Amino acid sequence: ALEGYSTRKAVGEFNKRRGPSGLGFIAALRASKDPTLFAIVLEDSAAMVGLTIALLGTMAADFGGYQQADGIASILIGCVLGFVAIFMSGEIRSLIVGESASRSVRAGLNEIIAQEVGLDKPVRTINEIRTMHLGPQEVLVTASVDFEDWVSARTVEDVTARLQQTIKARFPEVQHLFIEVQSEKAFQANKTAPSTAASAAH
Known part of the structure; x- marks a missing residue:
């Protein structure tokens, strides 16, 4: 519940700053020049996705008898975190080396x-x-x-x-x-x- 509230607030603030730009969510993240804001949005979003995957994996293992679900869920969570890390490192690197205006x-x-x-x-x-x-x-x-x-x-x-x-x-x-x-x-x-x-x- 706390992660959900935090994610909702972060996404709400991001959408407020984005305004009527017409860009999609991912495109707006890439266009953002505020690393603090998009880092919070990505971190909270990744946490929510990870919790959802973990819950589904646990339910599949406990109630569905599919014991491999826990391992698969862990791998998927690792993939999500890896994607977020690669995305953030690329965006922050472009700002460090002097990204041009939009x-x-x-x-x-x-x-x-x-x-x-x-x-x-x-x-x-x-x-x-x-x-x-x-x-x-x-x-x-x-x-x-x-x-x-x-x-x-x-x-x-x-x-x-x-x-x-x-x-x-x-x-x-x-x-x-x-x-x-x-x-x-x-x-x-x-x-x-x-x-x-x-x-x-x-």
Whole structure:
């Protein structure tokens, strides 16, 4: 009963934070950036599944005369715990090594910056946008942007300030935003420099 109550509370809190995302339960767990929350949900859910398997195994052995049921139940419980351990280690590892923001956030960032690109617009092209989670609700964003040659320093400052305001208003989790003014030619040169140096070393 206590495990059931704990699981219900954990899943309820998880669903509250998930909101109307349209994602399934497993997909939402994978998309979650809060290891504390999904660890509790998985731990409690695994405990409930394990208790259910143990109960069924005991009933099958005691009332059904199927003595192997206890052993099978133990193996199944071990499989459940193994699955949870593998799932959690993979998700937490991705956060430790710097997991990028969700696909919807990355698409939104590109959409916002792309509004400054076009005929008579100050931005010539978007070289690159990179994101990294520093915490459950803390995202670092760096963007390399090539401005048109006619753009003044004042316009660059205005566009940068406008982008920062728009992005942080739409995505409050973006707490660190750096926009680098870089020509497309320089960006491509920097991108190929490491591979060129590595080839020369060999």
